[in-house]
Amino acid sequence: MHLTLRQLEVFEAVARHLSYTRAAEELHLSQPAVSMQIRQLEEAAGLPLFEKLGKQIRLTEAGDEFFHYSQAIGRQLEELDEVIEALKGVQTGHLRISVATTANYFATRLLAAFSQRYPGTTFSLDVTNRKALLEQLTRNETDLVIMGKPPEDLDLDATAFMENPLVIIAPARHPLAGRKSIPLAELRDEVFVAREQQSGTRIAMERFFQERGFQLKTGMEMTSNSAIKHAVEAGLGLGIVSIHTLELELEAGRLVVLDVEGFPIERHWYLVTTKDKRLPPVARAFFDFLMGDDAAGLMLPGVAA
Numbered sequence: 001m002h003l004t005l006r007q008l009e010v011f012e013a014v015a016r017h018l019s020y021t022r023a024a025e026e027l028h029l030s031q032p033a034v035s036m037q038i039r040q041l042e043e044a045a046g047l048p049l050f051e052k053l054g055k056q057i058r059l060t061e062a063g064d065e066f067f068h069y070s071q072a073i074g075r076q077l078e079e080l081d082e083v084i085e086a087l088k089g090v091q092t093g094h095l096r097i098s099v100a101t102t103a104n105y106f107a108t109r110l111l112a113a114f115s116q117r118y119p120g121t122t123f124s125l126d127v128t129n130r131k132a133l134l135e136q137l138t139r140n141e142t143d144l145v146i147m148g149k150p151p152e153d154l155d156l157d158a159t160a161f162m163e164n165p166l167v168i169i170a171p172a173r174h175p176l177a178g179r180k181s182i183p184l185a186e187l188r189d190e191v192f193v194a195r196e197q198q199s200g201t202r203i204a205m206e207r208f209f210q211e212r213g214f215q216l217k218t219g220m221e222m223t224s225n226s227a228i229k230h231a232v233e234a235g236l237g238l239g240i241v242s243i244h245t246l247e248l249e250l251e252a253g254r255l256v257v258l259d260v261e262g263f264p265i266e267r268h269w270y271l272v273t274t275k276d277k278r279l280p281p282v283a284r285a286f287f288d289f290l291m292g293d294d295a296a297g298l299m300l301p302g303v304a305a
Protein backbone atom coordinates (compact mmCIF):
# COMPACT_ATOMS: atom_id res chain seq x y z
CA MET A 1 0.00 0.00 0.00
CA HIS A 2 1.48 3.31 -1.03
CA LEU A 3 0.55 6.24 1.17
CA THR A 4 2.13 9.43 2.45
CA LEU A 5 2.46 10.86 5.96
CA ARG A 6 0.59 13.92 4.80
CA GLN A 7 -2.39 11.77 3.77
CA LEU A 8 -2.35 10.10 7.19
CA GLU A 9 -2.18 13.47 8.91
CA VAL A 10 -5.19 14.74 6.93
CA PHE A 11 -7.07 11.50 7.56
CA GLU A 12 -6.36 11.70 11.32
CA ALA A 13 -7.80 15.22 11.49
CA VAL A 14 -10.96 14.27 9.54
CA ALA A 15 -11.44 11.14 11.65
CA ARG A 16 -10.97 13.07 14.89
CA HIS A 17 -13.44 15.81 13.96
CA LEU A 18 -15.67 13.59 11.81
CA SER A 19 -15.87 16.65 9.59
CA TYR A 20 -14.06 17.62 6.41
CA THR A 21 -14.72 21.29 7.11
CA ARG A 22 -13.22 21.32 10.60
CA ALA A 23 -10.22 19.25 9.51
CA ALA A 24 -9.63 21.71 6.65
CA GLU A 25 -9.77 24.62 9.11
CA GLU A 26 -7.35 22.97 11.50
CA LEU A 27 -4.86 22.15 8.77
CA HIS A 28 -5.32 25.46 6.95
CA LEU A 29 -6.32 23.65 3.76
CA SER A 30 -9.29 24.03 1.45
CA GLN A 31 -12.05 21.44 1.77
CA PRO A 32 -11.47 20.07 -1.78
CA ALA A 33 -7.78 19.56 -0.91
CA VAL A 34 -8.80 17.54 2.16
CA SER A 35 -11.31 15.47 0.15
CA MET A 36 -8.67 14.75 -2.48
CA GLN A 37 -6.17 13.46 0.10
CA ILE A 38 -8.83 11.19 1.60
CA ARG A 39 -9.86 9.92 -1.87
CA GLN A 40 -6.24 9.08 -2.69
CA LEU A 41 -5.83 7.30 0.64
CA GLU A 42 -9.00 5.27 0.03
CA GLU A 43 -7.68 4.33 -3.41
CA ALA A 44 -4.36 3.23 -1.89
CA ALA A 45 -6.22 1.19 0.75
CA GLY A 46 -8.67 -0.22 -1.76
CA LEU A 47 -11.49 0.29 0.75
CA PRO A 48 -13.66 3.24 1.80
CA LEU A 49 -12.56 4.80 5.08
CA PHE A 50 -15.64 6.96 5.74
CA GLU A 51 -19.31 6.39 5.08
CA LYS A 52 -22.08 8.94 4.93
CA LEU A 53 -24.99 8.93 7.35
CA GLY A 54 -27.26 11.73 6.16
CA LYS A 55 -25.18 14.86 6.61
CA GLN A 56 -22.76 13.16 9.02
CA ILE A 57 -19.78 10.99 8.22
CA ARG A 58 -18.50 8.09 10.25
CA LEU A 59 -15.57 5.72 10.09
CA THR A 60 -15.88 2.36 8.35
CA GLU A 61 -14.20 -0.69 9.86
CA ALA A 62 -11.14 0.00 7.70
CA GLY A 63 -11.34 3.66 8.75
CA ASP A 64 -11.25 2.59 12.41
CA GLU A 65 -8.05 0.64 11.78
CA PHE A 66 -6.52 3.58 9.93
CA PHE A 67 -7.45 5.90 12.80
CA HIS A 68 -5.78 3.66 15.35
CA TYR A 69 -2.55 3.39 13.33
CA SER A 70 -2.46 7.02 12.18
CA GLN A 71 -2.63 8.16 15.82
CA ALA A 72 0.10 5.76 16.86
CA ILE A 73 2.29 6.92 13.96
CA GLY A 74 1.61 10.56 14.90
CA ARG A 75 2.74 9.92 18.47
CA GLN A 76 5.86 8.11 17.29
CA LEU A 77 6.76 11.05 15.06
CA GLU A 78 6.33 13.47 17.98
CA GLU A 79 8.61 11.28 20.05
CA LEU A 80 11.17 11.19 17.27
CA ASP A 81 11.06 14.97 17.18
CA GLU A 82 11.69 15.11 20.93
CA VAL A 83 14.54 12.64 20.79
CA ILE A 84 16.19 14.64 18.02
CA GLU A 85 15.74 17.84 20.04
CA ALA A 86 17.31 16.05 23.02
CA LEU A 87 20.29 15.11 20.88
CA LYS A 88 20.69 18.78 20.00
CA GLY A 89 20.65 19.56 23.72
CA VAL A 90 18.44 22.09 25.44
CA GLN A 91 19.83 24.96 23.39
CA THR A 92 16.44 25.78 21.97
CA GLY A 93 12.97 24.62 22.85
CA HIS A 94 9.72 26.03 24.09
CA LEU A 95 8.41 25.22 27.55
CA ARG A 96 4.66 25.14 28.09
CA ILE A 97 4.16 25.69 31.80
CA SER A 98 1.00 26.39 33.79
CA VAL A 99 1.00 27.47 37.39
CA ALA A 100 -1.54 28.00 40.17
CA THR A 101 -2.60 31.62 40.67
CA THR A 102 -0.63 31.71 43.91
CA ALA A 103 2.52 30.18 42.39
CA ASN A 104 2.82 33.14 40.06
CA TYR A 105 4.39 35.05 42.95
CA PHE A 106 7.59 33.05 42.44
CA ALA A 107 7.25 31.20 39.10
CA THR A 108 8.50 34.07 36.97
CA ARG A 109 11.62 34.36 39.13
CA LEU A 110 12.35 30.66 38.65
CA LEU A 111 11.74 30.94 34.91
CA ALA A 112 14.01 33.99 34.66
CA ALA A 113 16.86 32.11 36.37
CA PHE A 114 16.27 29.12 34.08
CA SER A 115 16.33 31.35 30.97
CA GLN A 116 19.66 32.76 32.06
CA ARG A 117 21.05 29.26 32.25
CA TYR A 118 19.53 28.23 28.88
CA PRO A 119 19.37 31.49 26.89
CA GLY A 120 17.99 29.86 23.70
CA THR A 121 14.81 28.61 25.37
CA THR A 122 11.45 30.34 25.44
CA PHE A 123 8.37 29.64 27.50
CA SER A 124 4.68 30.35 27.68
CA LEU A 125 3.26 30.72 31.16
CA ASP A 126 -0.41 30.23 31.95
CA VAL A 127 -1.59 31.37 35.38
CA THR A 128 -4.88 29.86 36.47
CA ASN A 129 -6.56 28.07 39.37
CA ARG A 130 -6.36 24.48 40.51
CA LYS A 131 -9.45 23.22 38.70
CA ALA A 132 -8.30 24.63 35.35
CA LEU A 133 -4.80 23.18 35.86
CA LEU A 134 -6.18 19.68 36.40
CA GLU A 135 -8.25 20.05 33.22
CA GLN A 136 -5.19 21.12 31.26
CA LEU A 137 -3.27 18.09 32.51
CA THR A 138 -6.05 15.67 31.56
CA ARG A 139 -6.23 17.20 28.08
CA ASN A 140 -2.42 17.16 27.73
CA GLU A 141 -2.40 20.88 27.00
CA THR A 142 0.68 21.68 29.04
CA ASP A 143 4.09 20.12 29.74
CA LEU A 144 4.52 21.00 33.39
CA VAL A 145 2.31 22.34 36.13
CA ILE A 146 3.19 23.96 39.46
CA MET A 147 0.35 23.53 41.94
CA GLY A 148 -0.67 22.23 45.38
CA LYS A 149 -0.91 18.44 45.85
CA PRO A 150 -3.08 17.01 43.05
CA PRO A 151 -5.76 14.38 43.78
CA GLU A 152 -4.42 10.83 43.89
CA ASP A 153 -7.09 9.26 41.70
CA LEU A 154 -5.85 11.07 38.57
CA ASP A 155 -3.02 9.57 36.52
CA LEU A 156 -0.45 12.19 37.48
CA ASP A 157 3.14 12.28 38.69
CA ALA A 158 3.67 14.87 41.42
CA THR A 159 6.98 15.84 43.02
CA ALA A 160 7.13 18.23 45.97
CA PHE A 161 9.83 20.90 45.69
CA MET A 162 9.01 23.69 48.14
CA GLU A 163 6.94 24.38 51.25
CA ASN A 164 3.80 26.48 50.92
CA PRO A 165 2.51 27.56 54.33
CA LEU A 166 -0.92 29.20 54.45
CA VAL A 167 -1.29 31.95 57.05
CA ILE A 168 -4.07 34.12 58.41
CA ILE A 169 -3.65 37.79 57.61
CA ALA A 170 -5.27 40.77 59.31
CA PRO A 171 -4.94 44.55 59.10
CA ALA A 172 -2.24 45.87 61.46
CA ARG A 173 -4.89 47.57 63.63
CA HIS A 174 -6.86 44.33 64.24
CA PRO A 175 -7.44 43.56 67.98
CA LEU A 176 -5.84 40.10 67.60
CA ALA A 177 -2.67 41.51 65.99
CA GLY A 178 0.41 40.78 68.08
CA ARG A 179 -1.32 38.20 70.34
CA LYS A 180 0.48 34.87 70.82
CA SER A 181 -1.11 31.42 70.27
CA ILE A 182 -4.64 32.68 69.61
CA PRO A 183 -7.10 29.77 70.17
CA LEU A 184 -9.07 28.89 67.04
CA ALA A 185 -12.31 29.48 68.98
CA GLU A 186 -11.53 33.19 69.13
CA LEU A 187 -12.04 33.42 65.37
CA ARG A 188 -15.71 32.42 65.62
CA ASP A 189 -16.98 35.94 65.06
CA GLU A 190 -14.52 36.78 62.31
CA VAL A 191 -15.53 36.91 58.65
CA PHE A 192 -13.04 35.63 56.06
CA VAL A 193 -12.46 37.06 52.61
CA ALA A 194 -11.92 33.84 50.64
CA ARG A 195 -10.52 32.70 47.31
CA GLU A 196 -12.91 31.18 44.73
CA GLN A 197 -14.21 27.62 45.25
CA GLN A 198 -11.92 26.09 42.60
CA SER A 199 -8.76 27.41 44.22
CA GLY A 200 -6.30 25.15 46.06
CA THR A 201 -5.99 27.70 48.87
CA ARG A 202 -9.75 27.67 49.37
CA ILE A 203 -9.97 23.88 49.40
CA ALA A 204 -7.10 23.61 51.93
CA MET A 205 -8.62 26.31 54.15
CA GLU A 206 -12.06 24.68 54.19
CA ARG A 207 -10.58 21.25 54.90
CA PHE A 208 -8.57 22.67 57.83
CA PHE A 209 -11.62 24.20 59.53
CA GLN A 210 -13.92 21.28 58.72
CA GLU A 211 -11.51 18.79 60.32
CA ARG A 212 -11.67 20.88 63.48
CA GLY A 213 -15.46 21.16 63.44
CA PHE A 214 -15.19 24.93 63.01
CA GLN A 215 -17.98 26.78 61.22
CA LEU A 216 -16.12 29.18 58.95
CA LYS A 217 -17.82 32.43 58.03
CA THR A 218 -16.84 33.42 54.52
CA GLY A 219 -17.88 36.79 53.21
CA MET A 220 -16.65 37.97 49.87
CA GLU A 221 -14.98 35.70 47.33
CA MET A 222 -12.10 36.85 45.16
CA THR A 223 -10.13 35.20 42.40
CA SER A 224 -6.83 36.89 43.15
CA ASN A 225 -4.56 36.96 46.19
CA SER A 226 -3.77 40.61 45.75
CA ALA A 227 -7.51 41.45 45.81
CA ILE A 228 -7.76 39.52 49.09
CA LYS A 229 -4.82 41.40 50.57
CA HIS A 230 -6.38 44.74 49.61
CA ALA A 231 -9.75 43.68 51.03
CA VAL A 232 -8.17 42.61 54.32
CA GLU A 233 -6.22 45.84 54.52
CA ALA A 234 -9.46 47.75 53.95
CA GLY A 235 -11.03 45.94 56.92
CA LEU A 236 -13.43 43.66 55.02
CA GLY A 237 -12.37 40.62 57.04
CA LEU A 238 -9.48 38.27 57.71
CA GLY A 239 -7.80 36.39 54.88
CA ILE A 240 -5.96 33.10 54.40
CA VAL A 241 -3.18 33.23 51.85
CA SER A 242 0.11 31.54 51.07
CA ILE A 243 3.05 33.21 52.81
CA HIS A 244 4.54 33.47 49.31
CA THR A 245 1.99 36.10 48.32
CA LEU A 246 3.08 38.42 51.12
CA GLU A 247 5.91 40.56 49.98
CA LEU A 248 5.98 44.20 50.92
CA GLU A 249 2.77 44.20 52.93
CA LEU A 250 4.41 42.67 56.02
CA GLU A 251 7.52 44.81 55.74
CA ALA A 252 5.49 47.97 55.29
CA GLY A 253 3.33 46.99 58.27
CA ARG A 254 0.10 47.17 56.25
CA LEU A 255 -0.81 43.58 57.12
CA VAL A 256 0.13 41.22 59.93
CA VAL A 257 0.18 37.43 60.19
CA LEU A 258 -1.94 36.25 63.14
CA ASP A 259 -0.40 33.63 65.41
CA VAL A 260 -3.38 31.24 65.51
CA GLU A 261 -3.17 27.71 66.92
CA GLY A 262 -2.75 25.12 64.16
CA PHE A 263 -1.38 27.69 61.73
CA PRO A 264 0.31 27.87 59.32
CA ILE A 265 -1.50 25.19 57.31
CA GLU A 266 1.39 23.09 55.99
CA ARG A 267 1.21 22.66 52.23
CA HIS A 268 3.77 22.06 49.52
CA TRP A 269 4.29 23.11 45.96
CA TYR A 270 4.43 20.25 43.48
CA LEU A 271 5.74 19.85 39.95
CA VAL A 272 3.05 17.86 38.19
CA THR A 273 2.94 16.02 34.86
CA THR A 274 0.67 13.40 33.38
CA LYS A 275 1.84 9.96 34.41
CA ASP A 276 4.72 8.54 32.37
CA LYS A 277 4.73 11.57 30.10
CA ARG A 278 7.88 11.76 28.06
CA LEU A 279 8.84 15.34 28.75
CA PRO A 280 10.26 17.49 25.94
CA PRO A 281 13.95 18.17 26.70
CA VAL A 282 13.34 21.76 27.74
CA ALA A 283 10.66 20.67 30.24
CA ARG A 284 12.93 17.92 31.56
CA ALA A 285 15.71 20.52 31.97
CA PHE A 286 13.38 22.84 33.90
CA PHE A 287 12.29 19.96 36.11
CA ASP A 288 15.93 19.04 36.87
CA PHE A 289 16.78 22.71 37.40
CA LEU A 290 14.07 23.09 40.06
CA MET A 291 15.17 19.91 41.83
CA GLY A 292 18.86 20.81 41.66
CA ASP A 293 21.13 22.78 43.97
CA ASP A 294 21.17 25.89 41.78
CA ALA A 295 17.49 26.54 42.35
CA ALA A 296 17.72 25.97 46.12
CA GLY A 297 18.74 29.60 46.67
CA LEU A 298 15.64 30.76 44.81
CA MET A 299 13.22 28.86 47.02
CA LEU A 300 11.11 30.95 49.33
CA PRO A 301 11.09 30.71 53.11
CA GLY A 302 8.69 28.18 54.58
CA VAL A 303 7.71 29.96 57.77
CA ALA A 304 6.24 33.37 58.44
CA ALA A 305 8.75 35.97 59.58
Ligand code: PGA
Nearest residue numbers: 100101102130148200201
Ligand atom coordinates in the same frame (compact mmCIF):
# COMPACT_ATOMS: atom_id res chain seq x y z
P1 PGA B 1 -4.53 28.36 44.11
O1 PGA B 1 -3.52 27.17 44.33
O2 PGA B 1 -3.77 29.57 43.63
O3 PGA B 1 -5.52 27.78 43.09
O4 PGA B 1 -5.20 28.63 45.42
C1 PGA B 1 -2.58 27.20 45.35
C2 PGA B 1 -2.55 25.92 46.12
O5 PGA B 1 -2.99 24.86 45.63
O6 PGA B 1 -2.07 26.01 47.28
